[in-house]
Amino acid sequence: MSSFCLLLSVWLLPGCGSKEPSSNDPGQTNPGSRQKPAGSKGIIGLSVLTLTNPFFKEIGDCLAAEAGKHGYQVVTVSGEFDVARQQNQVKDFIVKKAVAIVLTPCDSKAIGPAIEEANAAGIPVFTADIACLAPKAKVVSHIATDNYGGGKEAAQAVIEALGTSGGKVAILHHKLVESCLLRVQGFREVIDRYNTNRATGKIDIVTELPGGGSKDQSFKTTEDLLQAHPDLAGIFAINDPSALGARAALEKAGKTGIKLVGFDGQPEGRQAIKDGKIYADPVQFPDRIGVETMRLIVKHFAGETVPTQLLIPTGLYRKADADKDPALGK
Numbered sequence: 001m002s003s004f005c006l007l008l009s010v011w012l013l014p015g016c017g018s019k020e021p022s023s024n025d026p027g028q029t030n031p032g033s034r035q036k037p038a039g040s041k042g043i044i045g046l047s048v049l050t051l052t053n054p055f056f057k058e059i060g061d062c063l064a065a066e067a068g069k070h071g072y073q074v075v076t077v078s079g080e081f082d083v084a085r086q087q088n089q090v091k092d093f094i095v096k097k098a099v100a101i102v103l104t105p106c107d108s109k110a111i112g113p114a115i116e117e118a119n120a121a122g123i124p125v126f127t128a129d130i131a132c133l134a135p136k137a138k139v140v141s142h143i144a145t146d147n148y149g150g151g152k153e154a155a156q157a158v159i160e161a162l163g164t165s166g167g168k169v170a171i172l173h174h175k176l177v178e179s180c181l182l183r184v185q186g187f188r189e190v191i192d193r194y195n196t197n198r199a200t201g202k203i204d205i206v207t208e209l210p211g212g213g214s215k216d217q218s219f220k221t222t223e224d225l226l227q228a229h230p231d232l233a234g235i236f237a238i239n240d241p242s243a244l245g246a247r248a249a250l251e252k253a254g255k256t257g258i259k260l261v262g263f264d265g266q267p268e269g270r271q272a273i274k275d276g277k278i279y280a281d282p283v284q285f286p287d288r289i290g291v292e293t294m295r296l297i298v299k300h301f302a303g304e305t306v307p308t309q310l311l312i313p314t315g316l317y318r319k320a321d322a323d324k325d326p327a328l329g330k
Helices: 001-009 054-069 083-095 112-118 147-165 178-194 215-228 240-251 267-274 286-301 321-325
Strands: 043-048 071-076 100-103 125-128 141-146 167-174 202-210 232-239 260-261 282-283 310-311 315-317
Touching: 001 083, 043 054, 043 083, 054 071, 054 286, 071 083, 083 100, 083 112, 100 282, 100 286, 100 315, 112 125, 112 310, 125 286, 147 167, 147 178, 147 232, 147 282, 147 315, 167 178, 167 215, 167 240, 167 321, 178 202, 202 267, 215 232, 215 240, 240 260, 240 267, 267 282, 267 321, 286 310
Parallel strands: 043 071, 043 100, 100 125, 125 141, 141 310, 167 202, 167 232, 232 260
Antiparallel strands: 282 315
């Protein structure tokens, strides 16, 4: 199946809605969830990196919808990039006697001690999208995009966008999380291989700068980047918020000819691709991450052996795909 057909089949699926009560503060659980819900098999605690990014909201919504089919209630909170806050959320899940905990870590290493506390309490921990890199922490299974493969696709898009001219390229990184490390690893490997034995038209990765995975920080970082490298030809941003922040800085500086490749395939990112503001995205499927995470939790509870890692491939999404995307406006 082509990448576009695969994407279209996913976009036409009904959205995964969560019936969980919400809180005005995304970092706090709803007080009413402290007792085991009537008729429920128990609470599953989910702490995501941020709810300001619709990618993580969709993971949570779809996990909750799938959990409801199996008799569980999901309580979703947000670390908002603050690992200390997320550690306290894990402690709260332990106090609430959650039957399982799912994390998209704010810091892949620093979250380790909190996971160890859950391990000591006998609560199984799963990670979604972002893995834990702390060696002593035990995670039952990690469910994520094939970020390494997606990084390779991003490199192919940059090569395609720059053509035979090549040029200088920068990376807007977010080194605190494992998924971004894998994206950049895959990206660099393909660029290095492309440059092998090429006398001209090479792609020179001149710098990696912190974009924080956010529009605001990536906007400021890109402004500084353009001052240091006025002859830049391209940018690889590790997610759509970073790419959109970079695009705003490029427009402000009148540097719209610089080719930009993002990562995610969020609606705003796909619209930017359709509008010619981003060249391409390796797209992720957060709905599948949420659903598959819950399915592995159910299998684990049933005593079945589950894989330590489940990776979901990306699909490269270009303007030609955006022009056919029924979910986008004209």
